[in-house]
């Protein structure tokens with residue numbers, strides 16, 4: 001597991017290393033129009049090792065917020081211009097709510113508290129406050145922010161699990177099913193290009209049979225790495241279509257350009273042996289290229305299937321024609 005079970009282990013006592021981590025992650029923005037109070041609170045927070053930036057009005061505050069992604073904000077409520085609660089309301093409208101806001105105020109009635117919390121603040125501290133109360137509230141907020149970070153990590157881990165092949169890290173069929181129709185729609189909208197290349201490692205069964213399954217696995221991993229290293233980062237993507245068969249999706253790519261890519265990849269695989277333990281293995285692959293011709297389809301929703309089938313047909317032409325080549 002890439003994350004620990006610390007999700008359920010919010011520490012009650014903070015050692016200095018944990019505190020340092022939090023400080024690093026959650027620099028504080030302190031907003032107060034009373035400059036003396038602002039300085040005093042800043043010093044107080046800094047004396048416990050926290051990193052603090054200050055703003056004395058709403059426009060300064062928003063300038064800071066544009067320049068840095070503060071996760072924790074301590075904000076005075078009563079201020080000229082936009083008051084603290086208006087600042088918080090604006091923040092809540094404009095972003096994902098992973099910012100923790102503590103309102104500082106001399107208002108202390110239950111009605112004030114309700115107004116403050118329902119207006120978007122996460123916590124509330126009344127003036128004058130004790131240094132240790134402020135620190136305790138800030139650290140309690142940081143524990144909650146830590147949980148946000150953990151949840152984000154979990155979300156991205158499960159997101160990856162759901163759309164990636166665990167062995168090679170290539171996208172899986174489920175992702176392809178979702179994403180390829182959208183690529184086709186984009187071509188429809190923009191009148192652009194979309195090409196795909198189906199590739200399959202040659203004689204992979206005999207590689208497995210001769211050197212063992214772990215060796216086959218390593219070749220699959222290196223094969224995908226080699227493809228990715230030679231494709232456009234963040235634009236082209238590789239999907240594991242079957243055992244040793246991969247579909248390479250090339251957005252904004254004409255058939256001529258896709259043929260050049262297939263030729264390059266074919267040579268890149270064949271020219272450099274794959275290393276596994278003490279073995280240096282000559283590996284080749286066959287390729288089938290196809291490009292989207294939307295006019296061929298009266299029902300555009302099936303165009304992505306036609307595109308894959310045509311690449312597959314061309315791949316099998318390459319296989320039957322002697323392997324280690326591309327066709328399309």
Ligand SMILES: Nc1nc2c(ncn2[C@@H]2O[C@H](COP(=O)(O)OP(=O)(O)OP(=O)(O)O)[C@@H](O)[C@H]2O)c(=O)[nH]1
Nearest residue numbers: 200201202203204205206208213214216217243244
């Ligand atoms: N090591 C390993 N082998 C796999 C994996 N998935 C599929 N295979 C093997 O890949 C082999 C594919 O064999 P074939 O379909 O006969 O294809 P081939 O031997 O590459 O022959 P051609 O494609 O005609 O060149 C089978 O032996 C599968 O067991 C995997 O994740 N790891």
